[in-house]
Amino acid sequence: MRCRKCTAKAVIGLPRHNAAFCKACFNGFVHDQVARAIKTERMFGRADRVLVAVSGGKDSLALWDILLKLGYHADALYVDLGIPGYSAKSREKVERFADTVAKPCDATLLIHTVQEKEGAGIRELADLINRPTCSACGTIKRYQFNRAAVEQDYDVMATGHNLDDEAARLLGNVLHWQDEYLNKQSPSLPASVEGFAKKVKPLYRLTERELAAYSVLNRIDYIVEECPMAKGSKLLLYKEVLNRLETESPGTKQRFYWGFLEKQAKAQPVPTSMAEKDQATLHPCATCGQPTTAEICSYCKMMARAKAGAPH
Amino acid sequence: MIGAMQVQLSHPERRVEIKGPKRVRELLRDLNLVAEAHLVIRGDDLVTEDEMLQDGDQVEVRPVISGGSGFSGSSRLSGSTKQTRQTR
Numbered sequence: 271m272r273c274r275k276c277t278a279k280a281v282i283g284l285p286r287h288n289a290a291f292c293k294a295c296f297n298g299f300v301h302d303q304v305a306r307a308i309k310t311e312r313m314f315g316r317a318d319r320v321l322v323a324v325s326g327g328k329d330s331l332a333l334w335d336i337l338l339k340l341g342y343h344a345d346a347l348y349v350d351l352g353i354p355g356y357s358a359k360s361r362e363k364v365e366r367f368a369d370t371v372a373k374p375c376d377a378t379l380l381i382h383t384v385q386e387k388e389g390a391g392i393r394e395l396a397d398l399i400n401r402p403t404c405s406a407c408g409t410i411k412r413y414q415f416n417r418a419a420v421e422q423d424y425d426v427m428a429t430g431h432n433l434d435d436e437a438a439r440l441l442g443n444v445l446h447w448q449d450e451y452l453n454k455q456s457p458s459l460p461a462s463v464e465g466f467a468k469k470v471k472p473l474y475r476l477t478e479r480e481l482a483a484y485s486v487l488n489r490i491d492y493i494v495e496e497c498p499m500a501k502g503s504k505l506l507l508y509k510e511v512l513n514r515l516e517t518e519s520p521g522t523k524q525r526f527y528w529g530f531l532e533k534q535a536k537a538q539p540v541p542t543s544m545a546e547k548d549q550a551t552l553h554p555c556a557t558c559g560q561p562t563t564a565e566i567c568s569y570c571k572m573m574a575r576a577k578a579g580a581p582h
Numbered sequence: 583m584i585g586a587m588q589v590q591l592s593h594p595e596r597r598v599e600i601k602g603p604k605r606v607r608e609l610l611r612d613l614n615l616v617a618e619a620h621l622v623i624r625g626d627d628l629v630t631e632d633e634m635l636q637d638g639d640q641v642e643v644r645p646v647i648s649g650g651s652g653f654s655g656s657s658r659l660s661g662s663t664k665q666t667r668q669t670r
Contacts, residue, residue, distance in 0.1 A: 271630040281628045328646070434647070478646045487628060496647075500649065517618045
């Protein structure tokens, strides 16, 4: 297989683009896709401070790497969830990347440890409140990243969600007709109310396989093993199904998700309607001040329940 | 004498020996693995699906799929645990 651009020996084939690339041209392709996402979705500009949510996985570390290489001012936050046998390894990957790649670019790594902040790790917290670990993890990460971005005056928070993540989530929402969530699937969500950071997904044009390839080719040392808490997750099942379709019919995932975004853009000006809706329904949490629809936000409720259920 | 190719697999982690020569796409098909969900790495190098693997090659078939928390969340409304649960 030969590179479509320079005819050198290819290192990766991309059936959805009917193309193959050598390492240099593939890096160019990946950087172009991210630059295009940032520009077309008006995610952020050169002067903005970006906070990248990093986990030690391929997507978030690749995102941090790409933003730094594109010349953006991008710091990162890692939330240590205290998952036995997993968090220590993922944290080590993040810290190594920060030291070797980010630091020379004057970028900073922030670390929040759930155990230190709340007195227990994610597994204990999930058990105490009788919720699935992944669900508690999602609530904690959303809360910690948003709060850090707002309190430390970042202009925007960027996550490593890729095309597979978004297509799988869309499939889940459509299968269960959760249409009220569809307008939250935009790759750029505005800071609609005081206390909400703007949130963007600059990798939505790239697949997991492409991001894993980018990480391998650029010697980004990421955690390959899956989080033990994710076993049996519905999201993984949806991804598996979509990848079977993709293999038989290349381009399925992008047609599904990008097609949805195009239709949504034609149907309604999403940022406006979302901002209006958020402004009408959200107010500060009585405990922590973060935006919520209830008197107390779900994070504070979760922590209150965990503290009440904890052995004294 | 050169032995068969050594193939490193994940989930669960294991090592198998497979007789070469064999193209990458045939290796994936024999292992019943979907190409879109895997990378094939020979030594330190990524290889494309048409590449021929030989006896003696050290090969890793690396899964690329991750995710569980749905951390992007269907909902940004932190007051509703019901909505967060439905992200699963």
